[in-house]
Amino acid sequence: MRKPVIAGNWKMYKLLDEAVETALxxxxxxxxxxxxxxxxAPVFTALKTVCDRLEGSNVKVAAQNCxxxxxxxxxxxxxxxxxxxxxxxxHVIVGHSERRQLYGETNEAVNLKAxxxxxxxxxxxxxxxxxxxxxxxxxxxxxxETQLSRSLEGLTVSDMERIIIxxxxxxxxxxGQTATPEQAQAMHQFIRSAVENLQGNEVAADTRILYGxxxxxxxxxxxxxxxxxxxxxxxxxxxxxxxxxxxxxxx
Ligand code: PGA
Numbered sequence: 633m634r635k636p637v638i639a640g641n642w643k644m645y646k647l648l649d650e651a652v653e654t655a656l657x658x659x660x661x662x663x664x665x666x667x668x669x670x671x672x673a674p675v676f677t678a679l680k681t682v683c684d685r686l687e688g689s690n691v692k693v694a695a696q697n698c699x700x701x702x703x704x705x706x707x708x709x710x711x712x713x714x715x716x717x718x719x720x721x722x723h724v725i726v727g728h729s730e731r732r733q734l735y736g737e738t739n740e741a742v743n744l745k746a747x748x749x750x751x752x753x754x755x756x757x758x759x760x761x762x763x764x765x766x767x768x769x770x771x772x773x774x775x776x777e778t779q780l781s782r783s784l785e786g787l788t789v790s791d792m793e794r795i796i797i798x799x800x801x802x803x804x805x806x807x808g809q810t811a812t813p814e815q816a817q818a819m820h821q822f823i824r825s826a827v828e829n830l831q832g833n834e835v836a837a838d839t840r841i842l843y844g845x846x847x848x849x850x851x852x853x854x855x856x857x858x859x860x861x862x863x864x865x866x867x868x869x870x871x872x873x874x875x876x877x878x879x880x881x882x883x
Contacts, residue, residue, distance in 0.1 A: 636668035637863035638880045640870025651678035657873035659689040683720030694723035700744035713748040727759045729802045739782035750791045757796045764803035792835045798865040804845025813854040816843045820860035849878035
């Protein structure tokens, strides 16, 4: 059985006090949520404090990015995966479409980041997803398959225990235009079969595939009802503890 994951991506929002306040409020409102894993991803400057304040709770903490480099060195502005682990986080979002689009992150970089996470005992939430032009020209599956196979290159079957996939169609992120549950399910099923081709059917059956893109309290249950949707990566609606808690408590 795949345990669902509801993850909140806070992007570049919240000063330290706001991050702590939201985290503590969320900790309280999801204290009884055992049906899924709950994760929040604050900005780096809030990471350690939020980890400390959530210790012993059922809310886990993710970073939003990490370095491709595993060795400490002359890499101004970068943060290595073991530094993230060191402050108490357990997950890292890698290859988010904003990083791919705005910071030129390639599949090869995403792959190195995923490997760094796995090597240091972190779980990587690997994001894939097509943009509108790619969907409209019928290339969505090819694009996603390429992102997936390149981003997961070299990972072993046991490494895959530390990989979560997030399907986030770029046209649905921050636009209020969610994929319909049927559209999302079709791509999730495709992704699961692509994982099967890469890693075999046991890994495919165990891999959690999250949907992301305008997930809100009023559309989460329709998405979660789909066979291959194992959770959500939530942006805007995760910034408010009450709305994120509603999403967490979708059932
Ligand atoms: P959104 O963002 O929920 O605001 O669309 C999702 C994401 O970028 O992960």
